[in-house]
Amino acid sequence: MTGHGGRRTQAERDAMTVEIGYALCSAAFAAAVLLGAVAGPAYVFDLSGGARSTLTGTGVTLAVVVFFARVVSVLVRFRPRAQAGQPSQPGRTRPDS
Numbered sequence: 630m631t632g633h634g635g636r637r638t639q640a641e642r643d644a645m646t647v648e649i650g651y652a653l654c655s656a657a658f659a660a661a662v663l664l665g666a667v668a669g670p671a672y673v674f675d676l677s678g679g680a681r682s683t684l685t686g687t688g689v690t691l692a693v694v695v696f697f698a699r700v701v702s703v704l705v706r707f708r709p710r711a712q713a714g715q716p717s718q719p720g721r722t723r724p725d726s
Contacts, residue, residue, distance in 0.1 A: 648707045656699035660692035667691060 637645075667688035671681040 645707070648704065652700045652703035655703065656696045659699050660696040663695050664688045664692040 665688075668685045670676075671684040676684070
């Protein structure tokens with residue numbers, strides 16, 4: 630961002646869009662793999678109704694938690710790079726500091 634509270638450049642908006650897309654796609658993949666790993670055996674081994682519903686419910690719950698945790702972790706790690714004109718340490722304004 631340019632300045633304090635300034636508008637984002639097109640490159641910054643594009644970078645955020647790509648990062649959001651990556652977060653959603655990687656989270657969906659992780660959730661699907663987890664759901665398949667937890668609930669899959671219930672259908673492959675033809676378990677009883679109670680065991681099947683327990684594994685399916687547990688798998689869905691864990692998949693939702695993993696999905697949101699992955700999205701948050703990817704987006705929190707994404708930080709726009711600092712502007713070149715800004716000092717690296719607050720309070721230091723001279724170019725040679």
